[in-house]
Amino acid sequence: MHEMSIAEGILDIALDYAKQNDAxxxxxxxxxxxxMAGVEMESLDFSWRLITKDTIAEGAKLTVRKTPLVGRCSKCGxxxxxxxxxxxxxxxxxxVLTTISGRELQVEYLEVD
Ligand SMILES: [Zn+2]
Structure with missing residues (x-):
């Protein structure tokens, strides 16, 4: 289940960010x-709840903005x-269309206190 390692990566980013901001x-x-990132939101949510338990990110909401799969033509551009x-x-x-977006998974923003 690679969603678990993705969730861990997100948590690392969130905890780093919180530390830098004294949150x-x-x-x-x-x-x-x-x-096309190949991520199951349901299992990402599940993994997230699991690994954030007893951290300062426990109960934090994951808000997802989906981006479409977009390609650029190699001939006409x-x-x-x-x-x-x-x-x-x-x-x-x-x-042939070369993918320019739609496979990404990244943290866009963080809300901390
Ligand atoms: Zn074309």
């Missing part, structure tokens, strides 16, 4: 999650939302 509580963690794993350019039908 005693982590209230909320905002995440950017690409639709246009950008498209990639659907149904179709990586051929719908415009010139000659190029």
């Amino acid at each position: 005693k509580v982590v209230h909320e963690v905002g995440l950017i999650l690409g639709e 246009k950008e498209f939302h990639i659907e149904h794993y179709n990586f051929w350019c719908p415009e010139c039908k000659d190029g």
